[in-house]
Amino acid sequence: MSANVFLVPIDPENFDRTVRSAVDLTEYDDRPDALADVDEARLWAVDDDSGNGSTFERMAEGDLLLFYHDDEYLATGRVGTTFEDDDRWVSGTFWTAFPTTRVYTVTDFAAVSAPKRAVNTIFDYSESYTPGFMRVADGRVNAELSSIESALDHYTKRNA
Numbered sequence: 001m002s003a004n005v006f007l008v009p010i011d012p013e014n015f016d017r018t019v020r021s022a023v024d025l026t027e028y029d030d031r032p033d034a035l036a037d038v039d040e041a042r043l044w045a046v047d048d049d050s051g052n053g054s055t056f057e058r059m060a061e062g063d064l065l066l067f068y069h070d071d072e073y074l075a076t077g078r079v080g081t082t083f084e085d086d087d088r089w090v091s092g093t094f095w096t097a098f099p100t101t102r103v104y105t106v107t108d109f110a111a112v113s114a115p116k117r118a119v120n121t122i123f124d125y126s127e128s129y130t131p132g133f134m135r136v137a138d139g140r141v142n143a144e145l146s147s148i149e150s151a152l153d154h155y156t157k158r159n160a
Contacts, residue, residue, distance in 0.1 A: 003145060004063040005123075005136040006055070006079075008044070012069055014095040018043040019067070019075070019106050023094060032090070034083035034103075042077065042106040043090055046133055047098065055135050056082070056102045064145040065106060066119060066152070073114045076149050080105030112152045113159065122148060 010019075017023075022040045025031055035041060044065075046056045063079040082104040085091070090103045117127040123140040125131075143151075 045100040046102040077106035078108040080107040
């Protein structure tokens with residue numbers, strides 16, 4: 001089982017369109033081969049201009065995703081399928097101002113609400129640390145991925 005954790009910045013408008021709500025793909029005959037047999041998916045991607053190609057290449061099915069915007073973590077999920085979308089079909093079809101080729105599906109989506117400082121504590125970062133798209137170093141992941149998800153879920157419920 002994978003033990004990778006990725007901290008993922010989001011654009012709220014695009015995120016709401018393709019992750020918070022799954023995309024119905026049945027009406028698109030021209031979708032990429034990686035999505036050919038999928039009727040519905042939550043889709044996200046790595047910005048091609050971010051220089052994070054090697055981080056994207058380390059993503060594997062089942063890896064934990066922690067999505068954040070500004071000072072709050074808003075959702076968790078798991079990596080599904082990763083693929084290179086050379087035609088930029090996904091970004092051209094669903095996102096505004098986000099042309100990219102490095103796309104992945106998100107499974108096991110769950111909305112959470114946790115301040116950045118709480119997540120930073122889990123991984124022993126300073127309270128004010130603001131990551132870009134990144135993989136958390138192995139030495140900072142000291143719990144099972146399901147325990148990290150449970151901690152964020154518990155934090156969300158406790159502070160609702």
